Amino acid sequence: MTLPDLSLLPDIALAGNEPVFEEPWQAQAFAMAVTLHQSGAFTWAEWAKALTAEVHSGVERDYYQHWLCALEKIVAQKQLASASELVACKDAWHEAAARTPHGQAIAL
Amino acid sequence: MTSHDHDHDHSHLTETEARVRALESLLSAKGYIDSAAVDRIIQTYETKIGPRNGAHVVAKSWVEPEFEAWLRRDASAAIHSLGYHSRQGEHIEAVFNADDVHHLVVCTLCSCYPWSVLGLPPTWYKSPPFRSRAVIDPRGVLAEFGLTLAPTTRVEVHDSTAEIRYLVIPQRPEGTEGLTMDQLAELVTRNAMIGTGLARAPQVAS
Numbered sequence: 001m002t003l004p005d006l007s008l009l010p011d012i013a014l015a016g017n018e019p020v021f022e023e024p025w026q027a028q029a030f031a032m033a034v035t036l037h038q039s040g041a042f043t044w045a046e047w048a049k050a051l052t053a054e055v056h057s058g059v060e061r062d063y064y065q066h067w068l069c070a071l072e073k074i075v076a077q078k079q080l081a082s083a084s085e086l087v088a089c090k091d092a093w094h095e096a097a098a099r100t101p102h103g104q105a106i107a108l
Numbered sequence: 109m110t111s112h113d114h115d116h117d118h119s120h121l122t123e124t125e126a127r128v129r130a131l132e133s134l135l136s137a138k139g140y141i142d143s144a145a146v147d148r149i150i151q152t153y154e155t156k157i158g159p160r161n162g163a164h165v166v167a168k169s170w171v172e173p174e175f176e177a178w179l180r181r182d183a184s185a186a187i188h189s190l191g192y193h194s195r196q197g198e199h200i201e202a203v204f205n206a207d208d209v210h211h212l213v214v215c216t217l218c219s220c221y222p223w224s225v226l227g228l229p230p231t232w233y234k235s236p237p238f239r240s241r242a243v244i245d246p247r248g249v250l251a252e253f254g255l256t257l258a259p260t261t262r263v264e265v266h267d268s269t270a271e272i273r274y275l276v277i278p279q280r281p282e283g284t285e286g287l288t289m290d291q292l293a294e295l296v297t298r299n300a301m302i303g304t305g306l307a308r309a310p311q312v313a314s
């Protein structure tokens with residue numbers, strides 16, 4: 001599988017040519033951006049721009065928090081899912097977690 | 109019941125985890141992403157993901173008998189002594205492979221998986237069929253991973269729970285007497301620490 005040019009992205013932590021993740025959700029967010037790009041939802045240059053805007057927004061966050069914010073925004077901008085849909089779905093996940101006994105898979 | 113106990117009655121997602129799940133579930137429901145494609149991309153990196161602190165724990169237990177004894181006695185404390193804390197603070201038990209016993213850990217839940225120790229779970233690990241098959245036919249599952257055990261080796265399957273997570277301590281490979289702890293840690297794969305593989309043999313210098 002060919003991956004997009006990660007060096008276009010600002011300040012990304014790489015080991016060799018590969019991204020470094022500290023938590024599972026970071027890999028998930030990374031992979032979603034890559035697959036959306038691969039399926040043509042946005043160009044890699046558009047993604048780099050969206051991410052750069054977050055990284056340079058002046059808001060202090062961890063790198064993949066910037067990544068996640070950029071992903072939510074570009075997804076809304078490309079009308080794949082609106083901000084309000086995302087919030088409603090996020091709340092549904094919290095509710096699903098609350099009704100799921102610890103140790104079982106959480107499902108919506 | 110204390111409030112601490114109450115927290116363990118149900119699952120919890122951080123705000124960030126819930127946002128990521130929202131993106132994935134919405135975009136896949138709308139057909140913009142394919143979860144399998146997302147998993148494939150993650151798999152490309154899975155050996156690099158996560159701190160793999162467990163590899164250090166394993167290597168240390170190979171070279172320091174006192175640490176090994178501590179790990180057998182109280183793995184949570186021994187692991188914490190190295191500065192590795194799992195976020196949920198659950199109890200970790202170390203299970204040691206030997207010639208006569210091989211341990212395999214099953215868990216279908218990424219929320220139940222001590223990724224801070226082991227690195228990210230492989231995607232197949234989360235699938236319910238893997239779990240049920242591993243319980244019914246562990247040797248068959250291990251064979252699919254290319255691991256054929258001697259008939260005299262007993263297989264013990266451990267199911268992670270909300271309270272106890274397992275770390276498999278693989279056997280130290282032959283021919284590693286002269287290696288440093290860091291070199292030894294390189295031989296400890298994530299799969300070896302969940303029991304679907306063995307520690308790698310050292311590369312022979314050419």
